[in-house]
Amino acid sequence: MGAAEAAGSALLTGVAGWLFVGFALLILGTAIAVVWSKNPVHSALFLLASFLLVACVFILEEAEFVGAVQILVYAGGIMVLFLFVIMLVHQRTAAGTPAFQHQWDIALLLLPVFLIPFLYILGTEKFTDIARNPDAFRAVAGRVIGNTEAVSWLMFRDYLLPFEVASVFLLVAMIGAVVLGKRSFEKVD
Amino acid sequence: MTITINHFLILSFLLFAIGFFGVLVRRNFLTVLMSIELMLNAVNINFIAFSRRLSDLTGQVFSVFVITIAAGEAAIGLALTISLFRQRKTLNVEEANTMKG
């Protein structure tokens, strides 16, 4: 892993660079498979693979905490939810119904159109490729401890209010999901 | 192989594009939801990449928030799926078009 670069050089080189290329290609491949497969179960499994690969990229980028959260929340939580629902609704794709709806051609045309501003930004903007302070990811108040501690220091001090708002958001989502998922709507006056 | 920020941007753009394409064209409601998750992942890749290059942990904190939103979105979306399936006996997005003008 490219942990020991001196300031001034690019961040991902050599083996780490090739690893990134491999992960990136696999991510794109699985993502295409998610959109392509007819069977939602296959889609879900490819999605799982894609999540894990993205987590690998995070770890490659020295964001170990986010990588772990990605695996725990996405692969552990969301995916299980998806699979449960797939089993619950138990839908077999009717033979002959195409997986794509008919606006796929216009949608496909839209993508190169989107590429134009993207390439324009890539061409005109110069982004730095050097970490000014490589220790910022794992240092708390000058002491180097670790990525998880550093993120939690930031999250529970500077971002405490957004953190609490996020918890309320999750509560609201939970209540919403329960209400929506109830078998019948109670007559609301 | 030297990886620059542009490689990250290209990866995240392509992932986002694939996700967006999926949202636009898939008939199956579940797959549409999965495509949305792909788009959120693409955003997270950007956050992490820039976070490192700017030596600012805020990007990582934000991607944790994005993951939180994704969890809530998945919960609501899947509840909607169940409720749609119960009422229409289908997961086809195209048939959920009662709001047409």
Added chain:
Amino acid sequence: MKDLLWLVPLFPLAGFLVNGVLYLISHRTRGEAADAHGSQGAPALAAAPAPSVHGENPAHTHAGSSAHDPAGHSPIPLKTAHTVVGTVSVGLSCVFAFLAILDVGIGRLSEGAAHVVTLYRWLPLGVNQAVGQVHGPAGEWFVDAAFRLDSLSALMIAFVTFVGFLIHVYSVGYMGHEEGYGRYFAYLNLFMFSMLLLVLGANFLLLFVGWEGVGLCSYLLIGYFYDRDAAADAGKKAFVVNRIGDFGFILGIFGIFSLFGSLDFGKVFPAAAAHPSAYAPYLTLVCLCLFVGACGKSAQFPLYVWLPDAMAGPTPVSALIHAATMVTAGVYMVARCNVLFRLSPDALLVVAVVGGFTALFAATIGVAQNDIKKVLAYSTVSQLGYMFLACGVGAFVAGMFHVMTHAFFKACLFLGSGSVIHALGGEQDIRKMGGLASKIPVTYRTFLVATLAIAGVPLLAGFFSKDAILAAAFEAHFASAPWLGRVLWAAALFTAGLTAFYMLRLVSLTFWGKFRGGTEQEAQIHESPRSMTVPLIVLAFLSVVGGYVGIPMVRGGDRIGEFLHPILLPLAGAGAHTAAHEAAASTEALLMAASVAAAAIGLALAYVWYAKGEGAVPARIAARFPGVYRAVSNKYYVDEAYDSVFVQGLAKGGGRFLWDFDATVVDGAVNGTRHVTVGLSWLSSFFDQYVVDGLVNGVANTLQAGFRGFRRAQTGRVQNYALVMGGGLFCLVAVYLLFR
């Protein structure tokens, strides 16, 4: 006491919360276990707010007497709780409003003192990096949650809380037998809260929050009888039409923020007044956007259609929201922004023309309506037009004066009509009324007083405010159209005559002559309970004396003018526009005589035709000009036109796919061009004969062709919408990248 200003909106909010929670709890328990411990929770909760102050109001005693019903599980104690919470919270709000005004002092308010109570920093928006005059001073961007008490908001909260309190008391009697009594009071309290927020807010954003809040309450209360289709549809219509206006309003707010870098009234208006030449070029657009918002809320010409339909709500709601308070919010907003409007003569011209046209237009419709509440509704639209006319000719004070007097007499009229409807067991058609004067004397007398007040009979409230508006219109100078002031004055004068005519027509058809309904219905006519008649008497009294704060021509008589004078901030380096108001005394006397004559002619015609002639002459006129009569009684087919263009046009023809879209748009454009071309050539050959017809057809065809494209786009498919959204996103990004 003045620092407790925030209590004024807080009391109704608390009332809303308590009433809402009580209603929900009682509803649930009654639904689940009606017999066993159904109301166990309800009396316990009801006990908490019951021993509060203000027990002597008629509402309390009225409902309190029935509270001793021994039937423990009946919802009557709960009803008492709703009554007490609902009325007392608004009563307290009224008391605190007056205390706050007196604490600041009427004298100091009329010297321009403004008391601002800042609760907390609501939205910190970062730092303004733009430099230069037009983007506001460099510094921090923020929006505070703050209330502002100056002469304008003092006037508004005084009559809003007072009239609101009276109508709450009235509602106790009127709504006593209805289902969902608690729901009604909860909504009404929420309305009072939103309205006070609107009036007291110290910046545009808080004003907008209140603005949306009153819109929501209006929707909820119009659709109060949600099991009736007409009511539910009327609620939706009000909501949708208001949304058009709100869109304009919020664009205007964006414009103000980008111009001044602040939304605070205390910063925006002085800045505009100090540098008129820097801001004036941008202000016409901003003011027109704001005026679109005012048109929606205050039911002005293109967007007035929701107000007559809003009469499907309970009558006290029509009185409070759709006559006395909410619909005047647009006038309040324009008066509040008078500095901006005065800097833009073009915007003022639009305001004046729209107001004058609406006044006349709605008054002609009111002449041919047969539903007692519809007549009053069109009368309200017409009077609102008057207020905007006043603002448009620069007489903002006269406009606000009319807002106040109108609140008194129109609330009285609506409550009186409610009393009539109550007495007749729900009948609203004036053709089936008549001869009610002796049967419901209190209602009759108060209604008659308010009618004379709105008609402009001398020495009653409406006379003074209407006269002030007419005089201002006569004296108005529009640089681009010097003759316009006189035209508007003539229209307003004619409207005054029409108003007197249709109001006395209403009185004579309702109260005079013989009863035209069934005999068993006649036997059941009864005067309303005290909780309804007392507010009527108070409002009738105010309709008589309310005008004496603005006596013209007498030195020191125009007290309201002095009181509101500080809101008209002097513009730097200008004086031409404000100096135009001093008319010669003789001219003013002549104008007054003209308006009295117009009112007298209107009243006399109505008396002769309807009270003496039993409607024979109008019937003959209607038979003579059937086309005109049909057009008027069908409200000029405006609803039908909206329906065919917007509703049907957008609703029909769904289910087409998006790829049709390009073809139809191109098609539509081609067809439209063809229609226009055909129309034009046709016009040129038959110009003198068919000018009007040709224009109408041409416009209709063009519109139809254009809207065909729109309605195809409404496929109902989320993914189509997402695709279009993606295209829009691309355009936004492209524009940003190109012009950054």
